[in-house]
Structure formats: C-alpha cells, structure tokens
Amino acid sequence: MEQYKYITLREQPEIKDKAAQWFHEKWGVPKEAYLECMEAYLNKSTEFGWYLCLDGDKIIGGLGVIENDFHERKDLSPNVCAVYTEEAYRKQGIAGNLLNMVVEDMKSKGVSPIYLVTDHTGFYERYGWEFLCMVQGSDPEPTRMYIHR
Secondary structure (H helix, E strand, O other), rough: OOEEEEEEEOOHHHHHHHHHHHHHHHHHHOHHHHHHHHHHHOOOOOOEEEEEEEEOOOOEEEEEEEOOOOOOOOOOOEEEEEEEEEHHHHHOOOOHHHHHHHHHHHHHOOOOOOOEEEEOOHHHHHHHHEEEEEEEEOOOOEEEEEEEE
C-alpha cells in the first residue's frame, strides 16, 4: 500500500481534467458536472473537495464531497460522493484510507458531521460510519443514508 499516493486535488490541480474524466467513466455523471465542482474547490469557493489515490500517475481510487448527492434531504449535508476503487486494487484498504482522509480533512475545516448515500451494507461501518435513515433519491426505491460524526 505504501506505493500508493493519497492526495487532494489541490495538491495536484493539473490532473483536474483527468480526474473529472475518470469519475465520469465510473459513474456516468457528465464530466462537466465534475469539472464544475472541482473548479469551485480549486478556486477555494468551497472546501468540499476531491480526494484521489494514485498508483504512479494512474488514478486507482477516489471520492468527492458535494452539497447533496441526489436525494431529497437537503438538510443532510455535505455528502461524500462517487466513492470508487478500481477493481484490480480492491481489498487493499484504499477506499477506507480515502474515507478516513475525507473525514479528517472535513473535521479540520470545522465540517462535521458528513453524510453519504449507498446501497452497500457492512462496508462503511468498518470506517466509523453509522446508518442514519432511508432517503429518497433518483431511484424508485429509497436508499441508505450514513453519517460520520
């Protein structure tokens, strides 16, 4: 794991376009939407950032923080979004390290609690996240909302 590098996008702003493309390919959200959020972070108009794990110059994991991750509970903010680790790199603690990194970074900026929506059960609990409630998102079925205090 020590060969991997964990960064915020502010540490390597020159990879913004590459990062936006990577997230777009994983989640299908328009690249422009990622670029807009990343630009706001890089311009320091928000502290809601983007966190990446690199293997050399290859992005192998990442996540972001946004105001709302497509659910009706606008009071539950900010939200961790787009959590993804490349399949060949899974089960090495990369997602957990990124989650811990974002929690600590947000806390250092006075932002706590933070939330995330997911259909996973049993994964986020390993990293101190607690199930909070079900929320209605864009899918017909409600999805799980977690909190990290």
